[in-house]
Amino acid sequence: MVLSKFMPKNPQFSAKFAEAARNAHATAQALVDLLENYTDVERKVQKVRDLEHEGDRITREITNLLAESFIVPFDREDIIGLNNELDDLVDDMEDAARKLSLYGVERPLPQMAQLARVVEQQCALLAQGMPMIEDAGRIRELAALAQQIRTLEDEGDTISDEVQRTLYQGVNDVPGMIRAMRGGEIVNLIEDASDQAQRVAKTVESILLKNA
Numbered sequence: 652m653v654l655s656k657f658m659p660k661n662p663q664f665s666a667k668f669a670e671a672a673r674n675a676h677a678t679a680q681a682l683v684d685l686l687e688n689y690t691d692v693e694r695k696v697q698k699v700r701d702l703e704h705e706g707d708r709i710t711r712e713i714t715n716l717l718a719e720s721f722i723v724p725f726d727r728e729d730i731i732g733l734n735n736e737l738d739d740l741v742d743d744m745e746d747a748a749r750k751l752s753l754y755g756v757e758r759p760l761p762q763m764a765q766l767a768r769v770v771e772q773q774c775a776l777l778a779q780g781m782p783m784i785e786d787a788g789r790i791r792e793l794a795a796l797a798q799q800i801r802t803l804e805d806e807g808d809t810i811s812d813e814v815q816r817t818l819y820q821g822v823n824d825v826p827g828m829i830r831a832m833r834g835g836e837i838v839n840l841i842e843d844a845s846d847q848a849q850r851v852a853k854t855v856e857s858i859l860l861k862n863a
Contacts, residue, residue: 661722664713664730665785671709671737672774672781675848678702678744679771682841685748686764696752703745710738724785729858736851743844744770747837754833762814763834766841769807773800773848780855790859797852807845814838 681702685695713734717727747767751759780796783789818831 661720661724662785663716663720664724665782667709667713667716668733668737668784669778669781671706671713671734672778672851674702674706674709675737675740675744676771676774676778678706678741679767679774679844682744682748683764683767683771685751686759686767689759693752696748699745699748703741706738706741710734725858725862729854729861733851733854733858736847736854740774740844740847740851743840743847747840747844750833750837750840754837756833756837760814760834760838762810763838763841765810766807766838766845769803769810770841770844770848773803773845773852776800776803777848777851777855780852784855784858787859787862790856793859794856797856800849800852804845804849807842811838811842 678699681695681699685692685699713730717723717730717734723730744767747763750756776796776799780793783793814835818835819828822828822831
């Protein structure tokens, strides 16, 4: 374990992780806009995809920075894990947006927008907390943000459970079954993003605890 009080700082990492968290929040906002204002769908889906590509760029930059750095602010394994988790978070949101276009969804389930709003709130908290990642003195503040993210994840689970209970009600033909299956798949992707946001928060909290 690397003890931060004996290690010089390398603020490039916290700056890049903060940039990644802001990009995740922007992606969530774009997904919310797509689902709550379901018009001009292809343009809005492309915006989400563009943000996912931006996330890939930041992910590569963090990977390259790690490879080039002798001094790191915390364990290299933690840097790799956090980098991958942030990338997966954005990927889940992009996949949900892409499936809306790919499947030609005419009217998204209302729970999709509700779940996306949960993810947006989680990502806003991540963007708020990520700059604290190298500041052990703010661990209580970060723990409070992580708790809010967990509470939101529970809210997302409740919304998803409601979808699973009602998804196939009134479905009595093959086209209706296909629409329901595709809707359930997209809901699961947005729920995966909510779960991933919680994993990111847990990793950040763990990093501070290990290096306090």
